[in-house]
Amino acid sequence: MFIHPWDAGLDEAEWQSWIAEGHDFGILSVNGPPGRPPVAVPTHFTGGDGHLLIHLARPNPAWTAIEQDPNVTFTVFGDYAFVPGPWRAQPGTPPTDGVPTSYYTAVQFTCLAHIVDEPEAKAALLRRQLAHFQPDGDHAPVAVDRPPYGRMLPGIRGLRLDVTDVRAKFKYDDHKPVEHRTAVAEHLTARAQGLDPSAAREQRRRLGRIGPWKP
Structure with missing residues (x-):
């Protein structure tokens, strides 16, 4: 992922806060076998303590x-x-x-993958994920010896991705004059299609922190 200086994350807290706002779905990219294309898998994830947690169906070619x-x-x-x-x-x-042009935020994690196959370890991984995605606890217990999860494990x-590097990109024309960025944010707010409102919020947030771009 190429990052211009004006598109770079301002600090670690910026991308961490963005992820914590509910951006918990991404693309796992794995080097394919020799002579084959890379494997890309869209999936939800949870994170913390320097690693990401996901799970995939056993037949998935990513394994x-x-x-x-x-x-x-x-x-x-x-x-x-x-x-x-x-x-x-x-x-x-x-x-x-x-x-x-395109505006967007992207956070890319470089990771070392560890496969989780032991039944209780997989159950623990699912419990971590459910605590994030269903914090109200409105689900059956995740246990290796109880339905429905026991028979599905x-x-x-499971996959634990130990994070070795993080690169964040916030592409919102931050090198342009303040008047230009303000006007584009207004256009996005008025058009209000798809993710226009959230893109405008990100542009305004960055504008508030950066002001006029200084190389």
């Missing part, structure tokens, strides 16, 4: 790839929006001369 090479990446993205060219035209130039494998 063979991970067994051959446990070095993986996990990418989370959101708050994205297409910004049309006229919104980015330089002052005094025709709107059609503006060049469009053989059909999945």
Whole structure:
């Protein structure tokens, strides 16, 4: 993931707060076997203590790839929006001369993968995930000797991803003048399609922290 200086995360707390706001779905990317393409798996995850936790169905082709090479990446993205060219035209130039772009936030984790196959360890992993996704506890106990989870555990494998590096990108034209960024945020708010409102919030938040860009 290429990151311009003005797109970089301002500190670790910035990307950590963004993840904690409910961005808990991403893409696991694994090197494929020789001569085969990489394996990419969309999945929910939970995190903490320097690692990410996921689980996948046992037939998933990612397992063979991970067994051959446990070095993986996990990418989370959101708050994205297409910004049309006229919104980015330089002052005094025709709107059609503006060049469009994409706004988005992306956090990419480089990880070393560890497969979790022992039944009780898998049950513990699921309990961690359910505590995050169903904090009200409105589910049956996750135990190796009780239905429904006990009989389903053989059909999945767990994965602990030990995080070795994190790269965060907040692409919201932060190198542009304050007036430009303010105007684009207003356009996004007015258009209000898809993730436009959250992209505008991120742009305004970054503007409040950065102000005029200083290399």
